[in-house]
Amino acid sequence: MTLKFENAYVKDTDVIVGKLEKEGPLKHYFDKYYEDGYCGSKTWEQAESKMAFETINNLVERNKVDLLFGGDLLNQITASSFAASKVNIPFLGIYNACATSTEGILLASSLVDKKIVNNVLVNVTSHNNAAEKQFRYPVEYGGPKPNSATFTVTGSAGIVITNKKTDIKIDAATIGEVVDYGIKDAYQMGAVMAPACAKTIYNHLKALNRDLSYYDLVLSGDLGECGKRILKELMKKEYKINLKNYNDCGTMIYNIKTQSVYSGGSGPACAPLVTYTYILEEMKKKNLKKVLIVATGALLSTTTVNQHETIPAIAHAISLEAI
Amino acid sequence: MIKQEYKTLVKKNLPKENRLRNSFVAFFIGGLMGVLAQLLTDLYSYLFEITVTQATTFAIVTLIFLGCLLTGLGFFDKMVHFARAGLIIPIAGFAHSMMSATLEYKKEGLVTGIGANMFKLAGTVIVYGVVSAFFFGLLNYIIFGG
Numbered sequence: 001m002t003l004k005f006e007n008a009y010v011k012d013t014d015v016i017v018g019k020l021e022k023e024g025p026l027k028h029y030f031d032k033y034y035e036d037g038y039c040g041s042k043t044w045e046q047a048e049s050k051m052a053f054e055t056i057n058n059l060v061e062r063n064k065v066d067l068l069f070g071g072d073l074l075n076q077i078t079a080s081s082f083a084a085s086k087v088n089i090p091f092l093g094i095y096n097a098c099a100t101s102t103e104g105i106l107l108a109s110s111l112v113d114k115k116i117v118n119n120v121l122v123n124v125t126s127h128n129n130a131a132e133k134q135f136r137y138p139v140e141y142g143g144p145k146p147n148s149a150t151f152t153v154t155g156s157a158g159i160v161i162t163n164k165k166t167d168i169k170i171d172a173a174t175i176g177e178v179v180d181y182g183i184k185d186a187y188q189m190g191a192v193m194a195p196a197c198a199k200t201i202y203n204h205l206k207a208l209n210r211d212l213s214y215y216d217l218v219l220s221g222d223l224g225e226c227g228k229r230i231l232k233e234l235m236k237k238e239y240k241i242n243l244k245n246y247n248d249c250g251t252m253i254y255n256i257k258t259q260s261v262y263s264g265g266s267g268p269a270c271a272p273l274v275t276y277t278y279i280l281e282e283m284k285k286k287n288l289k290k291v292l293i294v295a296t297g298a299l300l301s302t303t304t305v306n307q308h309e310t311i312p313a314i315a316h317a318i319s320l321e322a323i
Numbered sequence: 324m325i326k327q328e329y330k331t332l333v334k335k336n337l338p339k340e341n342r343l344r345n346s347f348v349a350f351f352i353g354g355l356m357g358v359l360a361q362l363l364t365d366l367y368s369y370l371f372e373i374t375v376t377q378a379t380t381f382a383i384v385t386l387i388f389l390g391c392l393l394t395g396l397g398f399f400d401k402m403v404h405f406a407r408a409g410l411i412i413p414i415a416g417f418a419h420s421m422m423s424a425t426l427e428y429k430k431e432g433l434v435t436g437i438g439a440n441m442f443k444l445a446g447t448v449i450v451y452g453v454v455s456a457f458f459f460g461l462l463n464y465i466i467f468g469g
Contacts, residue, residue: 043430133427137423137444138423138424138427138443139400139423139427140394140399140400140423140426141400141419141423141424141444142400142401142404142423143403143411144403144404146338146340147337147338147339148337148338181324181326181329182326182329182330183330183333188333188337191333191337195324225338226336230332230333230336233332233336234324234332237324237332238324260404
């Protein structure tokens with residue numbers, strides 16, 4: 001399903017990251033960061049919640065916000081709920097794993113476009129250590145992983161969507177379908193999510209009758225190096241689309257060669273941390289005019305993986321335009 | 324695209340694992356751990372004038388202590404990242420698996436945190452260690468008469 005918006009714009013963004021992201025290629029875009037993984041809190045979970053609160057609070061202080069969407073990877077999205085409990089704004093918790101950011105933006109855009117509300121804040125967060133603890137091994141165990149694994153980014157990213165004109169327009173959004181190609185290995189997230197990403201890109205282009213060359217850049221959320229290769233080949237074979245002007249946020253946020261992050265970054269905050277900083281900055285400078293962001297999410301739980309279920313995936317696309 | 328076809332596509336694009344390097348490192352480091360344990364056994368046996376069996380126990384306790392200490396100081400996970408099975412399989416790695424789980428869950432209380440989660444990783448080793456010890460003991464009894 002593809003939605004076209006007439007009155008949805010990006011008003012403001014705010015991001016905060018961890019140490020490894022600050023040491024990555026986009027370090028100049030990340031002003032606020034925490035050297036310490038605990039962010040001055042007692043637990044990983046509190047640290048994630050603290051980062052979420054900080055971006056939400058910064059945006060609330062700078063903008064009038066009517067409604068807050070929030071999501072993260074922790075069980076029952078507690079990082080977002082705790083952060084939301086500290087601001088007095090109506091809150092809707094959302095979850096589509098690492099596709100939560102674009103899910104939130106398309107929901108927010110739908111609401112502001114029809115002038116149901118005027119300003120909506122969408123905040124997503126993830127924390128490497130909190131995710132490791134929940135999905136994999138204890139942090140201090142440091143269990144070895146295959147090179148196809150991805151590395152959850154630490155950070156929080158918020159965006160305010162408004163219906164008053166700004167220089168970045170949210171032009172359209174495509175709501176993805178859940179796709180399951182039978183991959184069971186949680187260390188192959190790129191392979192799990194690539195089919196969902198391919199399908200959403202194809203559906204988006206078809207619904208709007210656009211060619212891939214319409215976009216200056218197509219960005220997937222967190223497929224990683226290995227997922228990128230799979231997506232390119234899959235697009236060519238399945239949809240006869242030659243994926244050019246394409247990159248993946250997971251491979252942009254870290255230096256894959258020098259930083260020990262396996263195939264690249266992942267997590268709900270991965271796509272927005274790159275989009276809200278580097279991409280929006282380039283769009284404001286008019287170096288990029290039309291960008292398609294396709295955040296991808298793997299819809300698994302530790303229980304379903306242990307029960308040897310396959311991993312379904314989803315991808316939602318947002319089309320941004322510099323005006 | 325059918326699922327089987329996709330699996331082939333995925334397999335082709337997966338990054339290569341350097342199994343030769345990993346095996347060599349694990350073999351070398353694992354061997355070094357053995358040498359260290361032997362040195363400790365000889366040392367204890369010489370210093371305290373005890374039997375080799377008793378000295379072995381002391382050596383194991385020392386390695387467990389060192390494993391836990393290095394986990395607590397935050398070094399062991401980085402060492403595991405490098406040495407992999409070379410450090411996970413020996414006894415210090417077993418202690419490390421318990422210690423890392425303990426550190427991870429200490430904020431969740433003594434009973435619901437540490438108590439319930441300490442054997443999160445090590446539990447499997449204990450269960451199958453006991454089960455296999457039973458069967459090998461049984462085989463030993465049947466074949467060699469105990």
